[in-house]
Amino acid sequence: MFPLICAITLNEKEDAVITDPELLAVRVAELYYDENKTQDEIGGLLKITRWKVGRLLAQAREQGIVRIEIVHPRARRLTVERQLRERFGLADAVVIPSGAGEGDLQSRVGQAAADYLTALRPVPRTLGISWGRTLSEVAERLEAGWATGVTVVQINGGVSLNRRAGTAATTASMIAQKAQGHATLLPSPAILERVETKQAIESDRTVAAVLELAGRASAYLFSAGVANESSVLVDSGYLAPSDVAELVRKGAVGDVVGRYIDANGNTVDPGLDERTVGLGLDQLRQAKMAIFVVAGYAKHDVARAIVTNGLCSVVVTDEATAAALLDLKVQE
């Protein structure tokens, strides 16, 4: 006995055919994608032409009745990537699925950035990197031998006396080791209390040499910090939570290479900026290859500030952040 497909019968004598076009599209899609029937076969079953079947399938895909998803840890969202490139004039964009929850999001975006770096041609001879949790994830996920002979240079201040994950030293040396290169650390605090001290440190021969090297790196890899008390700058003691709160009041949405910016990508506190050691925002803007790695809801505002104001030329991010950048609704 033939099974019934509701409101569709396979009994040729029946005249109760589907008249609701949306339900017709659903049935057509089910027969095509679930039952692997040809458009011609479906036409025969439903008493419509194969051309109409084809149009209904296209309509079903367009209306989201048919949802085709690539599900894999290394999956990308190529359509969203193109939209980001076109909207913001980016040289490149990598977008990974947001997935259910943010549980493994940081590691997956780290993996995506590692993949990108590995595929990058020409291989950057000198790679400037920032430091923080996201860059640490990238370092972890890079495979040994991702390149050879890369000099990794630290581009924002931050001296770490211990060797726990997330510090500048650990991150830079791991990336360098995995490329059979070496790391050049910036032996300076991220932020000095007095401008004079900062200028003195910058004038020191060893620090000046590193800053000079940082300034002419062939590519930069960096993330951003959230403007709240979870910032590694607070964690490391450079700023107090009250300092950050004050910066937020002044319009700060986050920091990039240790420098707090507002929604327009401008420094919010010139005095603080003057006391901050590391690559300048203008140098980042002028960089040939500035790869910005960012994921997670908390960083949407600072991500927008960086991407829309030319502070990066490549972004590696997740789908939800990309959607926020593009002002789209994510279908969930």
Next chain:
Amino acid sequence: MFPLICAITLNEKEDAVITDPELLAVRVAELYYDENKTQDEIGGLLKITRWKVGRLLAQAREQGIVRIEIVHPRARRLTVERQLRERFGLADAVVIPSGAGEGDLQSRVGQAAADYLTALRPVPRTLGISWGRTLSEVAERLEAGWATGVTVVQINGGVSLNRRAGTAATTASMIAQKAQGHATLLPSPAILERVETKQAIESDRTVAAVLELAGRASAYLFSAGVANESSVLVDSGYLAPSDVAELVRKGAVGDVVGRYIDANGNTVDPGLDERTVGLGLDQLRQAKMAIFVVAGYAKHDVARAIVTNGLCSVVVTDEATAAALLDLKVQE
């Protein structure tokens, strides 16, 4: 500038091609489904033949890397339907997506049952129905004019003095009205306290006539009750929660047309069965068209008992219940 597809470059001079077959399948799937490139184009981009592209796509679909889903309130799961028919020798099966949570599940399964009934050919002249919340949903969802001239007959006892939703009278009359037919109610309680009383009622001319009509209905539409205190039999006062607990101790997994059954589809308490008014289990087994409507986790055990023991010839259910029947894991 061409964007990078990590580990894949569009720069023809590069030799860093993807060697990991799984990642290659991911990229191929992304280019095909997200970018709408042809297999030939993809082959050119990735330096493989279009035949290999085709194989990688088939592999991606088979391994679940590509997930194609039909998302619509009226969507069905045709593959699972065929599996149920084949496994249990059912004349038909309708399976709807379980969806996120059980929020609207009962109304959706009600809608699916209504669709099925409407499409059923030949139209049943006499339709025997049980009563309860699920059948009430079906009645609600039926469209006026779903058929013409259908006699709806109540097949299990249960007198309802009020006209709230879910009662036998309301359900039967709604279904009948929508088919321009009439309802024949079974003027008897579901369960009597004494066998003699039950026998007296069954012998009464009017009740006997209804039972006779019920016995020769051309199709039956029914659901099942959970063996716990939420049962409508408890709700209606026919049984106490302690009675149901005792039935569970005896192995009851639920009730069908007011009769408690165990996992093998047998009555668990012959004495209680003797005092229960309505269609017998054997009559249901022998029915030409017995449409069983069931959804929700709580009913998995009784659904299994009914489907695997020939107490229905058609099942309308949700994907999770179907998976439980088939002993499959639902991908979520």
Next chain:
DNA sequence: GCCCGCCTTGCTCATATGAGCAACAGCGTG
């Protein structure tokens, strides 16, 4: 009531893809 414009439909022909087959490559065993 007629005409015009827009949308839908079916078709032809081109393009895209798949099935089945033969050849090749790699691995394991004697």
Next chain:
DNA sequence: CACGCTGTTGCTCATATGAGCAAGGCGGGC
């Protein structure tokens, strides 16, 4: 080291599908 077997690959030809076009139908305006 050679042979056999298994799995993968590329190809030919058939099948499935899509693009573009012409015709038809429907609705609105004059």
